[in-house]
Amino acid sequence: QKEVEQDPGPLSVPEGAIVSLNCTYSNSAFQYFMWYRQYSRKGPELLMYTYSSGNKEDGRFTAQVDKSSKYISLFIRDSQPSDSATYLCAILKAAGNKLTFGGGTRVLVKP
Amino acid sequence: GAVVSQHPSRVICKSGTSVKIECRSLDFQATTMFWYRQFPKQSLMLMATSNEGSKATYEQGVEKDKFLINHASLTLSTLTVTSAHPEDSSFYICSARDRRASQRYSNQPQHFGDGTRLSIL
Numbered sequence: 001q002k003e004v005e006q007d008p009g010p011l012s013v014p015e016g017a018i019v020s021l022n023c024t025y026s027n028s029a030f031q032y033f034m035w036y037r038q039y040s041r042k043g044p045e046l047l048m049y050t051y052s053s054g055n056k057e058d059g060r061f062t063a064q065v066d067k068s069s070k071y072i073s074l075f076i077r078d079s080q081p082s083d084s085a086t087y088l089c090a091i092l093k094a095a096g097n098k099l100t101f102g103g104g105t106r107v108l109v110k111p
Numbered sequence: 112g113a114v115v116s117q118h119p120s121r122v123i124c125k126s127g128t129s130v131k132i133e134c135r136s137l138d139f140q141a142t143t144m145f146w147y148r149q150f151p152k153q154s155l156m157l158m159a160t161s162n163e164g165s166k167a168t169y170e171q172g173v174e175k176d177k178f179l180i181n182h183a184s185l186t187l188s189t190l191t192v193t194s195a196h197p198e199d200s201s202f203y204i205c206s207a208r209d210r211r212a213s214q215r216y217s218n219q220p221q222h223f224g225d226g227t228r229l230s231i232l
Contacts (some may be wrong), residue, residue, distance in 0.1 A: 010153075034170070034220055043117070043204050043223035061145055088154060092220075097143065103155045 002090065003027055006089055006102030015111050018073065019076040023089035023102045030100070032092040033065050035074045037085045038104070044088055081107045114138050115207050117224030125232055126197060132190045132227045134205030140185035141207035145221060146178070149202040161188045185210070195231045204225045 006023045021035075032051045036044035039055055046062040050056045056063045064073040072091075076083055089102040114137040122130050134144055142163045144212035147155040159180055167180035170177075177199075179191040192199055206225045 032220075036223070041202075041226070041228065042203075043115075043206075043225045046222060049220050051194060076146055097160060103154045106152075 001028060003100050004089060004091055008103055008104055010106040012081055012108045012110060015079060015081060015109055017079050018111075019074075019079045019083065019107055019109070021074040021076075021087050021089075021105050021107070023072050023091075024070055025072070025100075027089055027093070028067075028085055028092040029093045031069075031070070033063070033072050034036040034090040034092070034099070035061075035063055038088060038089045038091055039085045044090075046085075063108075071089060076107075081109050081111050084109050113207075113209055113222040115205065115222050115224040117205055117227055119227060121228045121230075122190060123197065123230045124141060125230075127150045127194055128231075130192045130229060131206040132192075132205070132229075133202055134188045134190070134207065134224055136186045136207045136209075136222075138204050139211070141188075141221055142185060142210045144182060146180060146188075146190050147204045148204065151202075152170065155204060158190075192229065194213070194226040197229070197231045200229055201229045203229060 003104040004025045037045045037047050050063050053065050053067045060077045062075040086104045086106045088104045090099045116135045120132045146158045149155050158173045160165045161167045161180045161182040163182045169175045182188040187214040204226040206223045208219045
């Protein structure tokens with residue numbers, strides 16, 4: 001079993017819809033949770049960073065963490081074609097150094 | 112925001128050539144940099160952790176003599192793929208963490224470069 005599981009998609013939604021992404025993890029030592037966006041042939045770009053259970057909002061993006069269920073989510077409101085990319089969850093242990101990535105979910109927002 | 116520059120963005124060379132890739136943190140100092148490899152439609156796989164002024168720590172299965180890492184300063188790490196072969200063709204990405212503690216992040220996240228696409232003929 002992988003430490004971090006993420007549905008690979010692709011996830012296709014119409015423009016303006018809410019995109020819902022999630023990851024599950026198995027190790028309770030994970031304490032820091034990140035979402036990265038990666039466009040084709042580019043490096044990952046940090047979107048959201050959180051370390052506590054609950055919601056964190058930044059513009060159209062909301063990150064949600066449920067440590068009791070070992071489940072993290074990213075919601076994108078009012079999705080745009082420019083949101084079409086691969087979204088990677090990444091998790092870090094407390095005082096750790098190495099990121100553990102999910103496999104990435106490919107998202108396609110159709111105009 | 113934190114910017115990591117990676118150079119070159121694209122390399123095409125013949126089998127047997129050694130290729131050097133540079134990773135620079137432009138607006139912060141990074142005691143730790145990371146090197147990843149990514150195959151098409153797959154996630155990032157950590158190859159090694161590069162620490163300024165000391166030897167890199169390689170992940171299991173990564174040949175240290177094949178992938179030479181040098182982290183000579185707080186803003187520069189290099190990865191050299193020695194005697195590259197077609198199976199080394201991949202997308203190589205570096206990342207860096209800001210050495211300064213900040214109020215925004217209790218554990219500094221990694222910021223990534225734009226990657227180097229290496230093609231060995």
